Amino acid sequence: MLLQIPAELQQFLPPRLRGLPVTAPADGDSTLGHLVESVGPPLPEVGGLLVDGREVASGYRPVGGEVVDVLPIRRPQAIPEFADAAPRFLLDVHLGALARRMRLVGIDTAYHNDCDDPTLVIQANAERRVLLTQDRGLLRRKNLWFGAYVYGIRADAQLDDLLRRFALPLAPWTRCTACNGELRAATREEVESEVEAGTLDRVDAFARCRACDRVYWHGAHGGHLDEIVEAARRTAAGIR
Structure with missing residues (x-):
């Protein structure tokens, strides 16, 4: 054959x-x-x-x-389970940098740095999350409901390919990059006990994670994060 x-x-x-x-x-x-x-x-x-x-x-x-x-695979790839909603994802332990970028642009992304393969499959199936991995053996597990291989070596290239493959909607700055929780606006008074005085003097807008309470603002590293978000937006716009 x-x-x-x-x-x-x-x-x-x-x-x-x-x-x-x-x-x-x-x-x-x-x-x-x-x-x-x-x-x-x-x-x-x-x-x-x-x-x-x-x-x-x-x-x-x-x-x-x-x-x-x-x-x-024909791109963009449709996921029947999510015909009326944005897909949810679960990443294996080797894709932490990609997980942070996905959360940064607002994609629902579960990630743990200490899960073995059987545990990942159980969570992906139970929560109906697309399991992303570069482990071909993990993708070959017969009881996995839906998985996809992550192409590329660097996280920026991986995110670009993922956006092209699934034509994902973006919602930058709406998720906690640490835990995937949703962010809400927070007042200056609410966060002043957790933020240095110099930052309070320079920054007007703050956000807090609804899940882990982490406080966010546009700080010294914002320029690099802006570049990641803008690159993702350009990719998404090119697909439509």
Whole structure:
């Protein structure tokens, strides 16, 4: 059986197979989805399967000799569960920098730096959160309701790709970057016992997290954060 892997999914192949025809043995028992994953691409990153030009499900059992086109995800990717609401996400332990950026632009993002894989899957399923990871083994877990691979090395590139993939609505400065709680406006008098006098003299607008009570204001690092937000807005505007 010949597997035709598109450029978008070549990175999941072993280096020795990239750019070359990929074959997989059809034993009559293994599903097509299993055979595709055995050569590299996890099924959550596959947008469709064509056998000799005919669309089939991942549970199809090839008999041998077929030509299989492995299609990439069509972008922007729809998530049926969130037809009338913004998607919610859960990130694995290696994506802390991305989690902070997602929260900064207002995306509902759960993250823990100490969760093992089974715990992540349980939370993703229970809360109906899209699990984001760069661990292909985690994406291959059969009981995971919905997952997606995070492309890119740096967090800025990862966020850009994520926005393009899911066409996410943005609401910058509305979530706590530490805990994901929603922010509310806070008065100067309310926060004066928690903020240095010099900051109180320079800053007019404050916010407080409804969940953890952390206080926010536009401070010395605001310029870098502004750049992240503006880059996200440009990406989002380019998708529409």
